Amino acid sequence: MSIIRVALDVPVNTLFDYLLPDDEVTRGDVGARVRVPFGKNALTGVIMEVIPHPLVPTRRLRAASHVLRDIPPLPKNVLDLFRFCSEYYHHPLGEVVMNGLPTRLRSNKPFIEESHTDFQYRLTPTGQSTDLSAIPVRSVVKRRLLARLKEQDAISMTETREVSSRAVGAIKEFMASGWVEEILVPPGGSRLFEESAGLPVLTPAQQSAVNAIAAKTSEFNAWLLHGVTGSGKTEVYLRLISLLLRQGRQTLVLVPEINLTPQLEASFRTRFPSIRMVSLHSALNASERAVGWLQAQQAEAQLILGTRLAVFTPLPKLGLIIVDEEHDASFKQQEGLRYSARDVAVFRAKQANVPVILGSATPSLESYYAALSGRYTMLRLPFRAAKNASLPVVRYIDTRKAKSEDGLMAPVIAALERCLALNQQSLVFINRRGYAPVLLCKSCGWSAACHRCASRLVVHLREKQMRCHHCGHREAVPNACPECGDQDIAPFGHGTQRVAATLEERFPDARIMRIDRDSTRRKDAWQQMLKDIQEKRVDILVGTQIMAKGHDFPNLALVAILNSDASLYSTDFRASERLFAQLMQVAGRAGRAGIEGEVLIQTEFAGHPLYHALQKQDYDALARTLLEERRTAGFPPFVYQALLRAEAPEISATLSFLKSAAAVAQAPEEVEVFDPVPAQMSRLKGMERACLLAQSASRKKLQTFLAGWRSRLDALPSRKVRWTLDVDPLEF
Known part of the structure; x- marks a missing residue:
């Protein structure tokens, strides 16, 4: 029997050992998903190691149920990335690993693609000659789909769904009308790289930036692309992506929010109509995201555009990482594994020995300071790219x-x-x-407040409701003041x-x-x-x-x-x-x-x-x-911080836990641990919140301290208290 060490999605910072017959597992299965018994349930985890001898007596080990070989195993570099995140952010490894997988691949069921044959759809001569006016104005999805087909030579079923969830039915109607035909793409077959004609002329600053990065695409460099708004950062990205595509390498582009995805996606599809591009974000359903993730993992997708979670996508031919609007706080996850996708992207680029570009008109002070101190290389685009365009x-x-x-x-x-x-x-x-933002009584000064959060209720007049924008609580707008009965209450x-x-x-x-x-x-x-x-x-x-x-x-x-x-x-x-x-x-x-x-x-x-x-x-x-100002005050980026957050139904329990945490901190002289204080929003969703800050001028010494502190925190009694450690916090 072999011993496999499995990462499971449970809040315990350990791997779990299971037995498997020797003929059912090999070292090549490291990174594969496996179904195992856990308590009375069955869970899916990821094999992290295959070891010859157990760390506990064999009689105490249970047998794994089944190794899932429906998709290729996670590669070693992605497993190493998970280990880095677990160690740096002091979060259980199993939760880190499973968080990095699409939801569909975390289930106990094998993943079966809808079809192993890749079909694409293109307009017939009849469809090409059909004008949008032939479709009723109210048929928005059909008009949008026809416009998309006219823009591209052919689109896949995934791209069809990106137009709308109802576009699948529309494409079948187009086929029945003779406007669209189905063509077959060989499984795993790569498409020839083509770039649209009529490229814009680069400004001298754009050309300089492209030349500087293009000369060093075979090594790690962190480039801070600081360009004013409208300076053409996207065109710089496009030129470098084109270079990587010609080399047969993949590019990962991270954006802070889904709302930015459609415009960038349209730019990429217009420039590179023949390549396979996938978008990975939370607006996709579970199967769509899993299919895109697999296409990236198998190098069928050459361009991957996604929000922060896409930073964990396996990319065997990774050649470049781009973090657009790198200053945006949305790159920092605020629940569970509180990672910064921007910082993880820099680590991943260094791990893969490829360049990473951080683009922004207003870089974060951390990135700006890194460029001033020489850790990053600054590239500037000081003028707008469009002809005759100037700053407002x-x-x-x-x-x-x-x-x-x-x-x-x-x-x-x-x-x-x-x-x-x-x-x-x-x-x-x-x-x-x-x-x-406020409903106010002018007589007694009463204002509508959320009973679950330390915030006021916002008036939504059209819906005749008051809403809390933090917890989602809703209630009707009252006709009179609940305190004094005066009907003269008004939105302020x-x-x-x-x-x-x-x-x-x-x-x-x-x-x-x-x-x-x-x-x-x-x-x-x-x-x-x-x-x-x-x-x-x-x-x-x-x-x-x-x-x-x-x-x-x-x-x-x-x-x-x-x-x-x-x-x-x-x-x-x-x-x-x-x-x-x-x-x-x-x-x-x-x-x-x-x-x-x-x-x-x-x-x-x-x-x-x-x-x-x-x-x-x-x-x-x-x-x-x-x-x-920050240097004088001792704030980041001149110090490194970690925030211990805690919440409980009563503030006394929260503060009591944090005082115990401070007592067991055992901080060395180089690490400063402050007293517990209420959080900036002291009550959220019915829970009383407080925090405790630790900081040091040395990242290494802070990390060493956190490793020991985390184990002592796990041993503290924390009944009714939920707590989490946030490394490099952005919110307090």
Whole structure:
């Protein structure tokens, strides 16, 4: 009998030993999935080792049920990546490994692909001559599918589903009508690389960046591509991906959120119509994600585009990793394994000896400092790439000097009128969804609060509801104050709904679109909104931070920013960095294609250094100021931190556990452990929260301390207390 050591999805930091007959397992099965008994249940895990002698007496071991050989085993480099994440983030190895697999491959059932034959679909001559007008306007999916087929030579069933979940039925109707024909691609057959003609001329800065990276594609380098908004970072990515494709190597492109995926995906498909590209993100169903993951693992997919979890995808021919909008906090997982996909991408690139590109108009201070200190190589794109395009003019409107009309100052309304007269698009940016953030009684001062969280309920007037944006609690808007009975209760403050309602009343003939998490919740809604904006069926956009990231709207001339001062009051030392990045990104949506861009910011503090740097579009000046402040205060990137978070139904239990944790810390002189304090949001989803911070100027010494501390934490009694260790935390 052989002994296999298995990683299981359980919160215990150990591997589990099982027996298997010698003729059923080989060392080649390391990385394979295996079904094993665990308690009264059966679980699927991953074989991490095959060892000759057990660590416990053989009589105490149970036999594994079955080795699943339906897919190739995970390669050694991916298993090593999992081990690194487990050790660095001090998280159970089994949970790390199983978290890295698609949900469909974590189940106890073997994975069976729908078909071992790869079919593609292309337009017949009849379909080519068919105009979109032949399809009724209400048949949105069919029109979108026909447009996609006209853009590409052929599309796969996976690409068909990406258009819409109903596109599969539509393609069958097209085949029945003689518009589409089915063609066979040999299993595992690679497609010839083709690149679309008519490439744009690179600017000198773009050419310099491409040349620098292209000269070192066979070795590890971390490149920080710092380009102003609209400087053509995507074109740099495309040129380098083209080079890697010609070498037969794979490229992994990470984006912070699903909302960025459609536009990048469209750019890649337009440039490389014949290659196989897969998208990996949470909007896909379990089978679609598993199929894409397998195509990447078997090197059938040459270009992999995904959100943070895609960093763990097996890629046998990996040649380049790109992290777009690398500053974005969405790359940091905030539950379970609290990893940073950006940092893991850098480690993986070093492990595979390939380059990694971190791209941003507003790099994180950690990456910027790494470039200043020589660990990363800085490449700059200081000018916009489009002909005659220049950075927008930033102006400030002092909200103390005049009254507003439901949150909008007179200069903003006048600027919106000008854009409407010129048939140009405008964006009103307010990073707060709902109608109003507070429901207030003017008589007694009562305000609607969530009983489960330390936050107020947000008024959603159209739905006649108040909602907590943290736990999801909902309740009806009351007719009178529950405290004093006064019926004079009113919404206070502004959200996207209220601003959109004001604009609809002020500009009744304008086509106004609200874009926030509520309006984009429906499947395919965001893709349709993007299409409407691109095709100029919208005049005024009202949006949250969804609009700030990476989108290119050629006809957008004006950006008006409301309520940005709120972040200046934050106690979070990262608030200034985040606010500047957000404002610079959203300001960069204006004037990207030859039309003059203007940014109007309503503020009480026009003389603030942050706004001064924004007006000059001078990221470097603000970054160096913030770095000096952090050096003086002893904040990252000059120290390394770990945060022990705990939560329980009662705050006394939470603080008691953290005090015990501090007592067993045994921190060396180089590591500082602070006293427990309530979390920034002290109550969330009915749980009382607190945290304890440990930090050191040496990452190595902090890691050594955390390894010993973690084992002592596991031994502490923690009844009714949930706790987790967050290494390199972004939120407190």
